[in-house]
Amino acid sequence: MSIIRQKIMESASRHFSLQGYAATSIQEIADDCGIAKGSLYKFFQSKEDLYVAFHDSQHIALETEIESIRSDASRSPREVFILETECHFKFFLNNKFVMHDIKELKDSNGDFSPYFLRLRASHLKFSKDGLTRLLGEDIGHYIWDLVMIYNGIVREFIFLLLFENKPLNVKEVAGYIVDRVEEMAACLVQKKTKPILQEALMNEYMQCEMAGKKISIAAYRTSLLDDLSSTLKELPTTNFRKAELSDAIALLQGELDNDKPKAVIVHALLDFIGKEHELQYIVKQLERLVCLK
Structure with a gap:
Protein backbone atom coordinates (compact mmCIF):
# COMPACT_ATOMS: atom_id res chain seq x y z
CA MET A 1 0.00 0.00 0.00
CA SER A 2 1.38 3.43 -0.95
CA ILE A 3 2.12 5.97 1.78
CA ILE A 4 -0.59 8.35 0.54
CA ARG A 5 -3.22 5.61 0.35
CA GLN A 6 -2.24 4.50 3.84
CA LYS A 7 -2.68 8.07 5.12
CA ILE A 8 -6.09 8.31 3.45
CA MET A 9 -7.21 5.02 5.02
CA GLU A 10 -6.00 6.07 8.48
CA SER A 11 -7.81 9.41 8.20
CA ALA A 12 -10.96 7.73 6.89
CA SER A 13 -10.88 5.27 9.79
CA ARG A 14 -10.70 8.10 12.32
CA HIS A 15 -13.44 10.19 10.72
CA PHE A 16 -15.88 7.40 9.87
CA SER A 17 -15.41 5.77 13.30
CA LEU A 18 -15.97 9.00 15.23
CA GLN A 19 -18.48 10.82 12.98
CA GLY A 20 -20.14 8.24 10.76
CA TYR A 21 -20.60 8.26 6.99
CA ALA A 22 -23.02 11.16 6.60
CA ALA A 23 -21.03 13.64 8.71
CA THR A 24 -17.71 12.89 7.01
CA SER A 25 -16.73 14.62 3.76
CA ILE A 26 -14.07 13.75 1.22
CA GLN A 27 -12.71 17.31 1.54
CA GLU A 28 -12.31 16.81 5.27
CA ILE A 29 -10.25 13.66 4.76
CA ALA A 30 -8.18 15.26 1.98
CA ASP A 31 -7.40 18.26 4.21
CA ASP A 32 -6.47 15.95 7.06
CA CYS A 33 -4.01 14.16 4.76
CA GLY A 34 -2.60 17.41 3.37
CA ILE A 35 -3.54 16.54 -0.23
CA ALA A 36 -5.92 17.91 -2.85
CA LYS A 37 -9.32 16.30 -3.23
CA GLY A 38 -8.36 15.34 -6.80
CA SER A 39 -5.36 13.41 -5.49
CA LEU A 40 -7.61 11.43 -3.16
CA TYR A 41 -9.85 10.46 -6.09
CA LYS A 42 -6.84 8.82 -7.76
CA PHE A 43 -7.04 6.17 -5.04
CA PHE A 44 -10.80 6.05 -4.38
CA GLN A 45 -13.34 6.97 -7.02
CA SER A 46 -15.97 8.13 -4.53
CA LYS A 47 -16.83 8.54 -0.87
CA GLU A 48 -18.76 5.28 -1.16
CA ASP A 49 -15.66 3.40 -2.36
CA LEU A 50 -13.62 4.84 0.48
CA TYR A 51 -16.27 3.85 3.02
CA VAL A 52 -16.37 0.28 1.70
CA ALA A 53 -12.56 0.09 1.90
CA PHE A 54 -12.72 1.40 5.48
CA HIS A 55 -15.34 -1.20 6.39
CA ASP A 56 -13.34 -3.99 4.79
CA SER A 57 -10.19 -3.02 6.67
CA GLN A 58 -12.09 -2.95 9.98
CA HIS A 59 -13.63 -6.36 9.42
CA ILE A 60 -10.38 -7.90 8.24
CA ALA A 61 -8.77 -6.65 11.45
CA LEU A 62 -11.66 -8.10 13.50
CA GLU A 63 -11.51 -11.49 11.76
CA THR A 64 -7.71 -11.59 12.07
CA GLU A 65 -8.00 -11.00 15.82
CA ILE A 66 -10.64 -13.72 16.17
CA GLU A 67 -8.59 -16.20 14.14
CA SER A 68 -5.65 -15.50 16.45
CA ILE A 69 -7.86 -16.28 19.45
CA ARG A 70 -9.11 -19.50 17.84
CA SER A 71 -5.57 -20.67 17.07
CA ASP A 72 -4.56 -20.67 20.76
CA ALA A 73 -4.79 -24.35 21.72
CA SER A 74 -4.33 -23.56 25.42
CA ARG A 75 -7.85 -22.09 25.66
CA SER A 76 -11.04 -24.12 26.03
CA PRO A 77 -13.79 -23.72 23.39
CA ARG A 78 -15.82 -21.76 25.95
CA GLU A 79 -12.94 -19.37 26.74
CA VAL A 80 -12.35 -18.86 23.02
CA PHE A 81 -15.99 -18.01 22.30
CA ILE A 82 -16.21 -15.59 25.22
CA LEU A 83 -13.16 -13.77 23.85
CA GLU A 84 -14.71 -13.78 20.37
CA THR A 85 -17.86 -12.20 21.79
CA GLU A 86 -15.77 -9.58 23.60
CA CYS A 87 -14.08 -8.76 20.28
CA HIS A 88 -17.44 -8.06 18.65
CA PHE A 89 -18.45 -5.75 21.49
CA LYS A 90 -15.14 -3.86 21.33
CA PHE A 91 -15.44 -3.55 17.54
CA PHE A 92 -18.77 -1.73 17.79
CA LEU A 93 -17.66 0.33 20.79
CA ASN A 94 -14.65 1.52 18.78
CA ASN A 95 -16.84 2.16 15.72
CA LYS A 96 -19.99 3.49 17.34
CA PHE A 97 -21.52 4.80 14.11
CA VAL A 98 -21.22 1.48 12.27
CA MET A 99 -24.64 0.09 13.25
CA HIS A 100 -26.38 3.37 12.44
CA ASP A 101 -24.55 3.65 9.11
CA ILE A 102 -25.37 0.09 8.09
CA LYS A 103 -29.10 0.63 8.63
CA GLU A 104 -29.22 4.06 7.02
CA LEU A 105 -27.08 3.24 3.99
CA LYS A 106 -28.62 -0.18 3.32
CA ASP A 107 -32.12 1.30 3.36
CA SER A 108 -31.43 4.51 1.46
CA ASN A 109 -28.76 3.70 -1.10
CA GLY A 110 -29.11 0.72 -3.42
CA ASP A 111 -25.37 0.86 -4.25
CA PHE A 112 -24.52 -0.14 -0.69
CA SER A 113 -27.10 -2.89 -0.35
CA PRO A 114 -25.13 -5.71 -2.07
CA TYR A 115 -22.05 -4.89 0.01
CA PHE A 116 -23.93 -4.99 3.30
CA LEU A 117 -25.63 -8.25 2.32
CA ARG A 118 -22.21 -9.81 1.75
CA LEU A 119 -20.98 -8.33 5.02
CA ARG A 120 -23.92 -9.82 6.93
CA ALA A 121 -23.36 -13.24 5.35
CA SER A 122 -19.70 -13.14 6.35
CA HIS A 123 -20.64 -12.18 9.91
CA LEU A 124 -23.24 -14.96 10.18
CA LYS A 125 -20.76 -17.53 8.88
CA PHE A 126 -18.20 -16.42 11.45
CA SER A 127 -20.81 -16.76 14.21
CA LYS A 128 -21.81 -20.20 12.93
CA ASP A 129 -18.20 -21.37 12.95
CA GLY A 130 -17.67 -20.03 16.47
CA LEU A 131 -20.85 -21.62 17.85
CA THR A 132 -20.00 -24.95 16.22
CA ARG A 133 -16.61 -24.90 17.93
CA LEU A 134 -18.28 -24.07 21.24
CA LEU A 135 -21.16 -26.53 21.08
CA GLY A 136 -19.70 -29.30 18.92
CA GLU A 137 -20.87 -30.84 15.66
CA ASP A 138 -23.68 -32.66 17.50
CA ILE A 139 -25.66 -29.43 17.68
CA GLY A 140 -26.36 -30.12 14.00
CA HIS A 141 -29.65 -28.80 12.68
CA TYR A 142 -30.11 -26.37 15.61
CA ILE A 143 -27.06 -24.33 14.64
CA TRP A 144 -28.79 -21.64 12.56
CA ASP A 145 -31.48 -21.02 15.18
CA LEU A 146 -28.70 -20.54 17.74
CA VAL A 147 -26.76 -18.24 15.38
CA MET A 148 -29.77 -15.92 15.19
CA ILE A 149 -30.48 -16.13 18.93
CA TYR A 150 -26.85 -15.37 19.76
CA ASN A 151 -26.61 -12.43 17.35
CA GLY A 152 -29.93 -11.03 18.57
CA ILE A 153 -28.78 -11.04 22.20
CA VAL A 154 -25.41 -9.50 21.29
CA ARG A 155 -27.11 -6.77 19.25
CA GLU A 156 -29.43 -5.77 22.10
CA PHE A 157 -26.56 -5.50 24.58
CA ILE A 158 -24.58 -3.45 22.06
CA PHE A 159 -27.54 -1.03 21.85
CA LEU A 160 -27.57 -0.73 25.63
CA LEU A 161 -23.86 0.08 25.66
CA LEU A 162 -23.74 2.39 22.65
CA PHE A 163 -27.02 4.26 22.58
CA GLU A 164 -28.17 4.14 26.19
CA ASN A 165 -24.72 4.37 27.82
CA LYS A 166 -25.41 1.63 30.34
CA PRO A 167 -22.37 0.98 32.57
CA LEU A 168 -21.93 -2.68 31.63
CA ASN A 169 -18.76 -4.71 31.91
CA VAL A 170 -18.07 -6.17 28.46
CA LYS A 171 -16.23 -9.23 29.79
CA GLU A 172 -19.07 -10.06 32.18
CA VAL A 173 -21.70 -9.55 29.47
CA ALA A 174 -19.78 -11.80 27.06
CA GLY A 175 -19.57 -14.59 29.63
CA TYR A 176 -23.24 -14.18 30.52
CA ILE A 177 -24.30 -14.44 26.86
CA VAL A 178 -22.21 -17.57 26.26
CA ASP A 179 -23.73 -19.18 29.38
CA ARG A 180 -27.25 -18.50 28.11
CA VAL A 181 -26.49 -19.81 24.62
CA GLU A 182 -25.11 -23.05 26.08
CA GLU A 183 -28.24 -23.44 28.20
CA MET A 184 -30.54 -22.83 25.23
CA ALA A 185 -28.60 -25.32 23.11
CA ALA A 186 -28.91 -27.99 25.82
CA CYS A 187 -32.63 -27.27 26.14
CA LEU A 188 -33.22 -27.58 22.38
CA VAL A 189 -31.47 -30.94 22.31
CA GLN A 190 -33.20 -32.23 25.43
CA LYS A 191 -36.69 -31.25 24.25
CA LYS A 192 -35.99 -32.33 20.65
CA THR A 193 -37.43 -29.01 19.50
CA LYS A 194 -38.11 -28.67 15.81
CA PRO A 195 -35.66 -26.13 14.35
CA ILE A 196 -37.14 -23.03 12.71
CA LEU A 197 -34.26 -22.39 10.30
CA GLN A 198 -33.68 -25.41 8.09
CA GLU A 199 -30.24 -26.04 6.58
CA ALA A 200 -31.58 -25.94 3.02
CA LEU A 201 -33.20 -22.54 3.53
CA MET A 202 -30.12 -21.05 5.18
CA ASN A 203 -27.77 -22.41 2.52
CA GLU A 204 -29.90 -20.69 -0.12
CA TYR A 205 -30.04 -17.53 1.99
CA MET A 206 -26.27 -17.47 2.51
CA GLN A 207 -25.55 -18.04 -1.17
CA CYS A 208 -27.78 -15.11 -2.09
CA GLU A 209 -26.27 -12.84 0.56
CA MET A 210 -22.71 -13.71 -0.46
CA ALA A 211 -23.65 -12.81 -4.02
CA GLY A 212 -25.07 -9.49 -2.79
CA LYS A 213 -28.66 -10.49 -3.55
CA LYS A 214 -31.71 -10.89 -1.39
CA ILE A 215 -33.29 -14.32 -1.47
Whole structure:
Protein backbone atom coordinates (compact mmCIF):
# COMPACT_ATOMS: atom_id res chain seq x y z
CA MET A 1 0.00 0.00 0.00
CA SER A 2 1.38 3.43 -0.95
CA ILE A 3 2.12 5.97 1.78
CA ILE A 4 -0.59 8.35 0.54
CA ARG A 5 -3.22 5.61 0.35
CA GLN A 6 -2.24 4.50 3.84
CA LYS A 7 -2.68 8.07 5.12
CA ILE A 8 -6.09 8.31 3.45
CA MET A 9 -7.21 5.02 5.02
CA GLU A 10 -6.00 6.07 8.48
CA SER A 11 -7.81 9.41 8.20
CA ALA A 12 -10.96 7.73 6.89
CA SER A 13 -10.88 5.27 9.79
CA ARG A 14 -10.70 8.10 12.32
CA HIS A 15 -13.44 10.19 10.72
CA PHE A 16 -15.88 7.40 9.87
CA SER A 17 -15.41 5.77 13.30
CA LEU A 18 -15.97 9.00 15.23
CA GLN A 19 -18.48 10.82 12.98
CA GLY A 20 -20.14 8.24 10.76
CA TYR A 21 -20.60 8.26 6.99
CA ALA A 22 -23.02 11.16 6.60
CA ALA A 23 -21.03 13.64 8.71
CA THR A 24 -17.71 12.89 7.01
CA SER A 25 -16.73 14.62 3.76
CA ILE A 26 -14.07 13.75 1.22
CA GLN A 27 -12.71 17.31 1.54
CA GLU A 28 -12.31 16.81 5.27
CA ILE A 29 -10.25 13.66 4.76
CA ALA A 30 -8.18 15.26 1.98
CA ASP A 31 -7.40 18.26 4.21
CA ASP A 32 -6.47 15.95 7.06
CA CYS A 33 -4.01 14.16 4.76
CA GLY A 34 -2.60 17.41 3.37
CA ILE A 35 -3.54 16.54 -0.23
CA ALA A 36 -5.92 17.91 -2.85
CA LYS A 37 -9.32 16.30 -3.23
CA GLY A 38 -8.36 15.34 -6.80
CA SER A 39 -5.36 13.41 -5.49
CA LEU A 40 -7.61 11.43 -3.16
CA TYR A 41 -9.85 10.46 -6.09
CA LYS A 42 -6.84 8.82 -7.76
CA PHE A 43 -7.04 6.17 -5.04
CA PHE A 44 -10.80 6.05 -4.38
CA GLN A 45 -13.34 6.97 -7.02
CA SER A 46 -15.97 8.13 -4.53
CA LYS A 47 -16.83 8.54 -0.87
CA GLU A 48 -18.76 5.28 -1.16
CA ASP A 49 -15.66 3.40 -2.36
CA LEU A 50 -13.62 4.84 0.48
CA TYR A 51 -16.27 3.85 3.02
CA VAL A 52 -16.37 0.28 1.70
CA ALA A 53 -12.56 0.09 1.90
CA PHE A 54 -12.72 1.40 5.48
CA HIS A 55 -15.34 -1.20 6.39
CA ASP A 56 -13.34 -3.99 4.79
CA SER A 57 -10.19 -3.02 6.67
CA GLN A 58 -12.09 -2.95 9.98
CA HIS A 59 -13.63 -6.36 9.42
CA ILE A 60 -10.38 -7.90 8.24
CA ALA A 61 -8.77 -6.65 11.45
CA LEU A 62 -11.66 -8.10 13.50
CA GLU A 63 -11.51 -11.49 11.76
CA THR A 64 -7.71 -11.59 12.07
CA GLU A 65 -8.00 -11.00 15.82
CA ILE A 66 -10.64 -13.72 16.17
CA GLU A 67 -8.59 -16.20 14.14
CA SER A 68 -5.65 -15.50 16.45
CA ILE A 69 -7.86 -16.28 19.45
CA ARG A 70 -9.11 -19.50 17.84
CA SER A 71 -5.57 -20.67 17.07
CA ASP A 72 -4.56 -20.67 20.76
CA ALA A 73 -4.79 -24.35 21.72
CA SER A 74 -4.33 -23.56 25.42
CA ARG A 75 -7.85 -22.09 25.66
CA SER A 76 -11.04 -24.12 26.03
CA PRO A 77 -13.79 -23.72 23.39
CA ARG A 78 -15.82 -21.76 25.95
CA GLU A 79 -12.94 -19.37 26.74
CA VAL A 80 -12.35 -18.86 23.02
CA PHE A 81 -15.99 -18.01 22.30
CA ILE A 82 -16.21 -15.59 25.22
CA LEU A 83 -13.16 -13.77 23.85
CA GLU A 84 -14.71 -13.78 20.37
CA THR A 85 -17.86 -12.20 21.79
CA GLU A 86 -15.77 -9.58 23.60
CA CYS A 87 -14.08 -8.76 20.28
CA HIS A 88 -17.44 -8.06 18.65
CA PHE A 89 -18.45 -5.75 21.49
CA LYS A 90 -15.14 -3.86 21.33
CA PHE A 91 -15.44 -3.55 17.54
CA PHE A 92 -18.77 -1.73 17.79
CA LEU A 93 -17.66 0.33 20.79
CA ASN A 94 -14.65 1.52 18.78
CA ASN A 95 -16.84 2.16 15.72
CA LYS A 96 -19.99 3.49 17.34
CA PHE A 97 -21.52 4.80 14.11
CA VAL A 98 -21.22 1.48 12.27
CA MET A 99 -24.64 0.09 13.25
CA HIS A 100 -26.38 3.37 12.44
CA ASP A 101 -24.55 3.65 9.11
CA ILE A 102 -25.37 0.09 8.09
CA LYS A 103 -29.10 0.63 8.63
CA GLU A 104 -29.22 4.06 7.02
CA LEU A 105 -27.08 3.24 3.99
CA LYS A 106 -28.62 -0.18 3.32
CA ASP A 107 -32.12 1.30 3.36
CA SER A 108 -31.43 4.51 1.46
CA ASN A 109 -28.76 3.70 -1.10
CA GLY A 110 -29.11 0.72 -3.42
CA ASP A 111 -25.37 0.86 -4.25
CA PHE A 112 -24.52 -0.14 -0.69
CA SER A 113 -27.10 -2.89 -0.35
CA PRO A 114 -25.13 -5.71 -2.07
CA TYR A 115 -22.05 -4.89 0.01
CA PHE A 116 -23.93 -4.99 3.30
CA LEU A 117 -25.63 -8.25 2.32
CA ARG A 118 -22.21 -9.81 1.75
CA LEU A 119 -20.98 -8.33 5.02
CA ARG A 120 -23.92 -9.82 6.93
CA ALA A 121 -23.36 -13.24 5.35
CA SER A 122 -19.70 -13.14 6.35
CA HIS A 123 -20.64 -12.18 9.91
CA LEU A 124 -23.24 -14.96 10.18
CA LYS A 125 -20.76 -17.53 8.88
CA PHE A 126 -18.20 -16.42 11.45
CA SER A 127 -20.81 -16.76 14.21
CA LYS A 128 -21.81 -20.20 12.93
CA ASP A 129 -18.20 -21.37 12.95
CA GLY A 130 -17.67 -20.03 16.47
CA LEU A 131 -20.85 -21.62 17.85
CA THR A 132 -20.00 -24.95 16.22
CA ARG A 133 -16.61 -24.90 17.93
CA LEU A 134 -18.28 -24.07 21.24
CA LEU A 135 -21.16 -26.53 21.08
CA GLY A 136 -19.70 -29.30 18.92
CA GLU A 137 -20.87 -30.84 15.66
CA ASP A 138 -23.68 -32.66 17.50
CA ILE A 139 -25.66 -29.43 17.68
CA GLY A 140 -26.36 -30.12 14.00
CA HIS A 141 -29.65 -28.80 12.68
CA TYR A 142 -30.11 -26.37 15.61
CA ILE A 143 -27.06 -24.33 14.64
CA TRP A 144 -28.79 -21.64 12.56
CA ASP A 145 -31.48 -21.02 15.18
CA LEU A 146 -28.70 -20.54 17.74
CA VAL A 147 -26.76 -18.24 15.38
CA MET A 148 -29.77 -15.92 15.19
CA ILE A 149 -30.48 -16.13 18.93
CA TYR A 150 -26.85 -15.37 19.76
CA ASN A 151 -26.61 -12.43 17.35
CA GLY A 152 -29.93 -11.03 18.57
CA ILE A 153 -28.78 -11.04 22.20
CA VAL A 154 -25.41 -9.50 21.29
CA ARG A 155 -27.11 -6.77 19.25
CA GLU A 156 -29.43 -5.77 22.10
CA PHE A 157 -26.56 -5.50 24.58
CA ILE A 158 -24.58 -3.45 22.06
CA PHE A 159 -27.54 -1.03 21.85
CA LEU A 160 -27.57 -0.73 25.63
CA LEU A 161 -23.86 0.08 25.66
CA LEU A 162 -23.74 2.39 22.65
CA PHE A 163 -27.02 4.26 22.58
CA GLU A 164 -28.17 4.14 26.19
CA ASN A 165 -24.72 4.37 27.82
CA LYS A 166 -25.41 1.63 30.34
CA PRO A 167 -22.37 0.98 32.57
CA LEU A 168 -21.93 -2.68 31.63
CA ASN A 169 -18.76 -4.71 31.91
CA VAL A 170 -18.07 -6.17 28.46
CA LYS A 171 -16.23 -9.23 29.79
CA GLU A 172 -19.07 -10.06 32.18
CA VAL A 173 -21.70 -9.55 29.47
CA ALA A 174 -19.78 -11.80 27.06
CA GLY A 175 -19.57 -14.59 29.63
CA TYR A 176 -23.24 -14.18 30.52
CA ILE A 177 -24.30 -14.44 26.86
CA VAL A 178 -22.21 -17.57 26.26
CA ASP A 179 -23.73 -19.18 29.38
CA ARG A 180 -27.25 -18.50 28.11
CA VAL A 181 -26.49 -19.81 24.62
CA GLU A 182 -25.11 -23.05 26.08
CA GLU A 183 -28.24 -23.44 28.20
CA MET A 184 -30.54 -22.83 25.23
CA ALA A 185 -28.60 -25.32 23.11
CA ALA A 186 -28.91 -27.99 25.82
CA CYS A 187 -32.63 -27.27 26.14
CA LEU A 188 -33.22 -27.58 22.38
CA VAL A 189 -31.47 -30.94 22.31
CA GLN A 190 -33.20 -32.23 25.43
CA LYS A 191 -36.69 -31.25 24.25
CA LYS A 192 -35.99 -32.33 20.65
CA THR A 193 -37.43 -29.01 19.50
CA LYS A 194 -38.11 -28.67 15.81
CA PRO A 195 -35.66 -26.13 14.35
CA ILE A 196 -37.14 -23.03 12.71
CA LEU A 197 -34.26 -22.39 10.30
CA GLN A 198 -33.68 -25.41 8.09
CA GLU A 199 -30.24 -26.04 6.58
CA ALA A 200 -31.58 -25.94 3.02
CA LEU A 201 -33.20 -22.54 3.53
CA MET A 202 -30.12 -21.05 5.18
CA ASN A 203 -27.77 -22.41 2.52
CA GLU A 204 -29.90 -20.69 -0.12
CA TYR A 205 -30.04 -17.53 1.99
CA MET A 206 -26.27 -17.47 2.51
CA GLN A 207 -25.55 -18.04 -1.17
CA CYS A 208 -27.78 -15.11 -2.09
CA GLU A 209 -26.27 -12.84 0.56
CA MET A 210 -22.71 -13.71 -0.46
CA ALA A 211 -23.65 -12.81 -4.02
CA GLY A 212 -25.07 -9.49 -2.79
CA LYS A 213 -28.66 -10.49 -3.55
CA LYS A 214 -31.71 -10.89 -1.39
CA ILE A 215 -33.29 -14.32 -1.47
CA SER A 216 -36.24 -14.29 -3.84
CA ILE A 217 -39.76 -15.27 -2.84
CA ALA A 218 -39.63 -18.10 -5.39
CA ALA A 219 -36.39 -19.47 -3.94
CA TYR A 220 -37.75 -19.22 -0.38
CA ARG A 221 -40.94 -21.01 -1.43
CA THR A 222 -38.98 -23.79 -3.13
CA SER A 223 -36.85 -24.20 -0.02
CA LEU A 224 -39.93 -24.56 2.18
CA LEU A 225 -41.43 -27.14 -0.17
CA ASP A 226 -38.15 -29.07 -0.07
CA ASP A 227 -38.32 -28.93 3.74
CA LEU A 228 -41.83 -30.40 3.61
CA SER A 229 -40.65 -33.31 1.49
CA SER A 230 -37.55 -34.04 3.60
CA THR A 231 -39.48 -33.81 6.89
CA LEU A 232 -42.19 -36.06 5.49
CA LYS A 233 -39.68 -38.90 5.13
CA GLU A 234 -39.04 -38.83 8.89
CA LEU A 235 -42.70 -38.81 9.99
CA PRO A 236 -43.71 -41.67 12.33
CA THR A 237 -46.72 -42.62 10.22
CA THR A 238 -47.81 -45.26 7.70
CA ASN A 239 -46.47 -45.47 4.17
CA PHE A 240 -50.02 -44.90 2.89
CA ARG A 241 -50.25 -41.61 4.79
CA LYS A 242 -46.81 -40.57 3.57
CA ALA A 243 -47.88 -41.27 -0.01
CA GLU A 244 -51.01 -39.10 0.46
CA LEU A 245 -48.96 -36.25 1.86
CA SER A 246 -46.33 -36.61 -0.86
CA ASP A 247 -49.05 -36.34 -3.53
CA ALA A 248 -50.47 -33.25 -1.78
CA ILE A 249 -47.04 -31.60 -1.70
CA ALA A 250 -46.53 -32.34 -5.40
CA LEU A 251 -49.96 -30.86 -6.22
CA LEU A 252 -49.15 -27.82 -4.10
CA GLN A 253 -45.85 -27.32 -5.91
CA GLY A 254 -47.59 -27.56 -9.27
CA GLU A 255 -50.30 -25.09 -8.31
CA LEU A 256 -47.81 -22.56 -6.91
CA ASP A 257 -45.77 -22.81 -10.10
CA ASN A 258 -48.77 -21.56 -12.10
CA ASP A 259 -48.80 -17.90 -13.12
CA LYS A 260 -52.13 -17.50 -11.30
CA PRO A 261 -52.39 -20.18 -8.61
CA LYS A 262 -55.93 -20.80 -7.37
CA ALA A 263 -56.15 -19.68 -3.76
CA VAL A 264 -58.88 -22.19 -2.90
CA ILE A 265 -56.78 -25.14 -4.06
CA VAL A 266 -53.58 -23.88 -2.38
CA HIS A 267 -55.43 -23.23 0.87
CA ALA A 268 -57.06 -26.69 0.82
CA LEU A 269 -53.74 -28.44 0.20
CA LEU A 270 -51.97 -26.49 2.94
CA ASP A 271 -54.81 -27.29 5.32
CA PHE A 272 -54.55 -31.01 4.45
CA ILE A 273 -50.75 -31.08 4.90
CA GLY A 274 -50.91 -28.99 8.07
CA LYS A 275 -52.99 -31.62 9.85
CA GLU A 276 -49.70 -33.39 10.48
CA HIS A 277 -48.29 -31.76 13.61
CA GLU A 278 -44.66 -32.11 12.50
CA LEU A 279 -45.40 -30.22 9.27
CA GLN A 280 -47.41 -27.34 10.76
CA TYR A 281 -44.50 -24.94 11.29
CA ILE A 282 -43.50 -25.19 7.60
CA VAL A 283 -47.11 -24.86 6.46
CA LYS A 284 -47.53 -21.67 8.50
CA GLN A 285 -44.49 -20.14 6.80
CA LEU A 286 -45.91 -21.05 3.39
CA GLU A 287 -49.29 -19.56 4.34
CA ARG A 288 -47.64 -16.25 5.16
CA LEU A 289 -45.61 -16.39 1.98
CA VAL A 290 -48.57 -16.88 -0.35
CA CYS A 291 -50.65 -14.31 1.60
CA LEU A 292 -53.60 -16.58 2.20
CA LYS A 293 -54.11 -15.45 5.78
